[in-house]
Amino acid sequence: MPKYIAKRLLFGLLTLFALATITFFMMHMIPGSPFAGEMRQISDVIRDRLIAQYDLDKPIYVQYLKYLKNILTGDFGTSLNRKGTKVVDIIAQGLPYTASLGFVAFCIAMVVGITLGAIAAFSKQPWINAGVAFLATIGVSVPSFLVALLMMLVFGVKLGWLPLIGLATWKHYIMPATALAFAPIAMISRLVRSGLSEELRQDYITLAKSKGTDPLVVVLRHALKNAILPVITYAGPLLATLVTGSFVVETMFTIPGIGSEFVKSVTSRDYTFIMALTVLYGAFIIIAGIVTDLISAAIDPRVRLK
Amino acid sequence: MDSLLTVKNLSVDFQTDQGTVHAVRGISFDVKSGEILGIVGESGSGKSVTMYSIMGLLTDNAEIRCDQLEFQGVDINPTHFEDKKGYLAAMKKLRGCSMSMIFQDPMTFLNPTMRIGKQLCEPILNHTNLTKQQAMQRALELMALVGIPSPETRIRQYPFEFSGGMRQRIIIAIAMANNPLLMIADEPTTALDVTIQAQVLELIRTVSKQMQSSVILITHDLGVVASLCDRIHIMYGGKIVETGTDREIFYSPNHPYTAGLLSCIFDPREEHSELTPIQGSPPDLLSPPAGCPFVDRCEKAMKICKLKMPEYTQLSPTHSSACWLNELAKGGSEG
Numbered sequence: 001m002p003k004y005i006a007k008r009l010l011f012g013l014l015t016l017f018a019l020a021t022i023t024f025f026m027m028h029m030i031p032g033s034p035f036a037g038e039m040r041q042i043s044d045v046i047r048d049r050l051i052a053q054y055d056l057d058k059p060i061y062v063q064y065l066k067y068l069k070n071i072l073t074g075d076f077g078t079s080l081n082r083k084g085t086k087v088v089d090i091i092a093q094g095l096p097y098t099a100s101l102g103f104v105a106f107c108i109a110m111v112v113g114i115t116l117g118a119i120a121a122f123s124k125q126p127w128i129n130a131g132v133a134f135l136a137t138i139g140v141s142v143p144s145f146l147v148a149l150l151m152m153l154v155f156g157v158k159l160g161w162l163p164l165i166g167l168a169t170w171k172h173y174i175m176p177a178t179a180l181a182f183a184p185i186a187m188i189s190r191l192v193r194s195g196l197s198e199e200l201r202q203d204y205i206t207l208a209k210s211k212g213t214d215p216l217v218v219v220l221r222h223a224l225k226n227a228i229l230p231v232i233t234y235a236g237p238l239l240a241t242l243v244t245g246s247f248v249v250e251t252m253f254t255i256p257g258i259g260s261e262f263v264k265s266v267t268s269r270d271y272t273f274i275m276a277l278t279v280l281y282g283a284f285i286i287i288a289g290i291v292t293d294l295i296s297a298a299i300d301p302r303v304r305l306k
Numbered sequence: 307m308d309s310l311l312t313v314k315n316l317s318v319d320f321q322t323d324q325g326t327v328h329a330v331r332g333i334s335f336d337v338k339s340g341e342i343l344g345i346v347g348e349s350g351s352g353k354s355v356t357m358y359s360i361m362g363l364l365t366d367n368a369e370i371r372c373d374q375l376e377f378q379g380v381d382i383n384p385t386h387f388e389d390k391k392g393y394l395a396a397m398k399k400l401r402g403c404s405m406s407m408i409f410q411d412p413m414t415f416l417n418p419t420m421r422i423g424k425q426l427c428e429p430i431l432n433h434t435n436l437t438k439q440q441a442m443q444r445a446l447e448l449m450a451l452v453g454i455p456s457p458e459t460r461i462r463q464y465p466f467e468f469s470g471g472m473r474q475r476i477i478i479a480i481a482m483a484n485n486p487l488l489m490i491a492d493e494p495t496t497a498l499d500v501t502i503q504a505q506v507l508e509l510i511r512t513v514s515k516q517m518q519s520s521v522i523l524i525t526h527d528l529g530v531v532a533s534l535c536d537r538i539h540i541m542y543g544g545k546i547v548e549t550g551t552d553r554e555i556f557y558s559p560n561h562p563y564t565a566g567l568l569s570c571i572f573d574p575r576e577e578h579s580e581l582t583p584i585q586g587s588p589p590d591l592l593s594p595p596a597g598c599p600f601v602d603r604c605e606k607a608m609k610i611c612k613l614k615m616p617e618y619t620q621l622s623p624t625h626s627s628a629c630w631l632n633e634l635a636k637g638g639s640e641g
Contacts (some may be wrong), residue, residue, distance in 0.1 A: 126364070203414040206363055210409075211429035211480065212402035215394065222417050252337050301464040 004305045005290065012286035019282045020071070020275065024064055027274055034080040034269040039098070044074065054271075063195050067275070076279075077272035081265075087276040091244050091258055095194030098250065102242035105180035109242075110235065113185045117192025118224070132189055139186025145248045148179035165254045176253045180246055184238055189233055195227035202226075204258060229300060236292030240284035244277075309543065310346070310520050311337040311360070314374035318359050319366045319533060325592050329355045331544035337488065342514065342521045342532035342554075346567070347541030350588055353524045354410075356541075357490045359384075361407055362397040377405060377544055378487065402429035408480040408491040408510070411500070412473035416465040422449075422476055423461035429483040448479040452509060471502035475509065482513050489514060490522045495530060507534055528567050532556065538622065540564050543589045543599025545615070550625035560619075560627035563600045 033056070035047050042050075051057050055066060070077060076087045120132035155175060156164040163172050199205065200223050208218045245259020258277060265273040297303040318330040330352040337343050345353045358364045360375065362384065375383035377400065386454040387393035406429070417425060426445035430436055436444065442461070447459035452475040456475050465473055474494065491510055495503035511534055514521045525531055531538055531552065538555045540548040540563065548561040559565045569582040586603040589595050598604070601611040611630050619632035 177517070203411060204417040205408065206427070207407075207415045208417070208478070209363055210361060210401050210407045211483075212398050212400070212432045213428060214398060222420070224418055226417070261585055275426050302418060 001305065005294075008293075012283075012290065015286055016279060016282050018281055019264060020068075021064070023275060023278045024067060025060070026062075027269075027271060030269070032269050034271060049290045053183065071275075071279070076276040079266050079273050080270045081273070087273045090261065090273065091276060091280065094245075094256055094258040094261055097255055098245035098259050099243040101167060101176055101250075101255065101257065102180065102239075102245060103174060105177040105184075105233075106239050106242045109175055109181040109184035109188055109238070110231075112181070113188025114192050114228070114231065116189035118196060121194040121196035121227075122219070130226065132193065136190045137185040139182050142182070143248075144179045144182060144246065145252060147182045148175065148249055148252050151175045151179065167253075167255055172253075176249050176255065179249050179252075184242075187234065191230045191234060192227060195230055196223055199223040199227045225299060231295060231296050232292055232299065236288040237285060240281070240288040244281045244284055298301055307606055308339060308623060309336040310339040310378060311522075311530055312374055312376045313360065315372065316356065316359065316375065317371040318355050318364070319369040319371075320365075321369065327591050328391055328594050329550070329591055330359070330370065331594060332379060333541070333544070333546050335539055335546065335549070337520050337522060339487065339520055340498075341536040342511070342523060342534055344535030344538040345524045345541055346526065346528055346531055347521060348588060351541040352544040352591075353541050354492050357492055357522065357524060358406070359403065359488065362393065363407075367467070383486070399433075402486075402628075403433040403484045404486050405488040405490070406486040408474075408478055408481045408483070408489060408494045410493040410496055412470050412477055413479055416473055418465055420464070421461070421464055421466065422468070426461070426476065426480055426483065427467075429480060433484050433572050436523070439460075444483070445479075449476070449485070450534070451482075453505075454477045454479075464584055470498055471506065474498060474502075474506050478506070478513065479511060482517060482519075485517045488520045488522070490524070492524045493526065494523070495525070495527075503530070510534075528555075540567070543594060544591060545599060545628070547598075547600065548627040549618075550622075554622065554625040558621075558625075559620050560598075560632065561629050562604045562606055562631075564627075565617060566603075608634075 001273055027304050029133070033051075034054075035050050048057075059068075060135070067077075079085050079087050079090060116132050116135070120129050123129055133286065151162075152164055152175065162175055163169070164175075166172055166174075196219075200219070200231045202223075205222060207216060208222050209215065213221070245257045245261040247259050247260070249255070250257045250260040264270075265277065293303075293305065297305050313336065314334045316330055316334070316402055317332050319330070320327040320329055328381075328552050329350075333341075333352075333356060343354070347353045355364070355368075359368065359372075360377075360382075362382075366372070370384050372383050375381070380400075382396060382400065384393050387396065416422075421441060423445055426448060427438065427441040430441040430444050430480050431438070434441075446457045446461060449461060452470060452476055456458055460468075465476075468476065474497075478494070489510070494510065495506050498506060507530060510521060510523070512521075523531060523535060533552070535552055537551055539546045539551065540555070540561065542563050548555070548559070548564045550560075556565060556568065559568055563584075566582075566584040570584065571581075584603055589599045589602065595601060595612065597613050597615055598607075598611045601607045604611065610629055616628045616630045616633060618626045618628050619636070620626050621632075
């Protein structure tokens, strides 16, 4: 097991290296420059000096090698747009907001999604089944900003129950987390519903019933665990995505997280910041993948870790 | 011997998209304590459905009608309960305790992600006050009893680490966990190699003798029941067509279907013996025939066979058969 994890981590590092390389070159291929924004009224002399300061006048492979050398020592550089601020510091400032919001959204998605899916799988009432299916379709197809807007209008403005801006108290979390969780809830409930109805048809359920086990216990002890496997596979990348934030939701609720920073950094060609966030996101995805595989192996002994 | 299980006029219908399937059409039989009863018939003859309906394990689209269903004198007729809840509560106490079931396919009837030990302990913990440790101890005993080598190691393993034969032994161990009075074995050897088949049958026989429990052995293979069963029912098209002891069924089969089944068994002692298949296929139970279900495949079919189901003719105290040929013979001797 430790050997397996070490191997996976090593491969993860290789993947990160590849990711950083590809992003680095693609990023520089996009036309535009960090100092070319319409808002910046700076003279050509200053611009040239800035470009020289950040080595942007050097050949791209020189820049690349220098960048690699720096990140190997943990130095992700300073932001090109916010002078003198290290990108690591910007991320350290925004990540707690983004990650805590993402984690809350993840928990909501898992609890509500699994519950809804289970209800749909058991219910013999056709309208409950249809209702969950309807909700799932809505959840997948309606964009999160629309959900967020509707909630803001109803609960924030009309009823005044929930605060609209920031992440100060637990109340602040409700709307943005729900908006983030909306689509995952739909996906998870669908996975659980199909997984559970599939497992409940299996022969081993009949055998469990023939032992005199209570039908509800049969479901909880036998079916649910096996039905949850596809959800685990989906949940890993989902968690990684959610804790790295969403531009739309963070912008709408004015949350100072890294999700909104990410998009801003791309439009302003903040090269160092783009790189740092890409590597961070990649690392999250890779770790989530490893954890997902470990959990799957713990649940299903037939999954072999090699 | 008194009767352990009494079934009178049991019918099971399934509502499907294609229409109503009449899987079991009014069968009656009883199981005496300590006996091994064989039920033989081909796929779709209703034998498994009959057993599942006794255990209450049928799917929700099944409709059971029954005049009498008693186990140990206790009424377990599902139509006699006010609601499904009451029926399930009653069955929960019986299932896995005094009546249990050995299933057909050892590859699919064990939970793939649960350790063998836990699956074995489940019926024990359901029906006794034993602690988990004591239940584990009992599980080890059971594994040794069904002939699983080094049970201490095996008990911590998962089903995929067992061979088919070993898994079937585990399923038998689960069925015998609480010394049941009745074990229903639903084609227990169909999915196994021939060499393993004999071992598993022998195992079922020995454990049932040890626990003095009755066994209903369902099979489509007359060879399986040959030396094992005290009595044999032959089922066809959702009905029992012939009943007798093993000797009566094998040496003086009365119903043409039974005779047909026997001629499908290969006898190596006879030189140049040829297998004689029964031509045609079983009746469509969406619209079952009004008369004898075997009529379309029977070489001796008469006009009346198509119109009306014959009554059972008692050929000996233990041997009865439902065939118009018997009525004809009777009529002939009388008139």
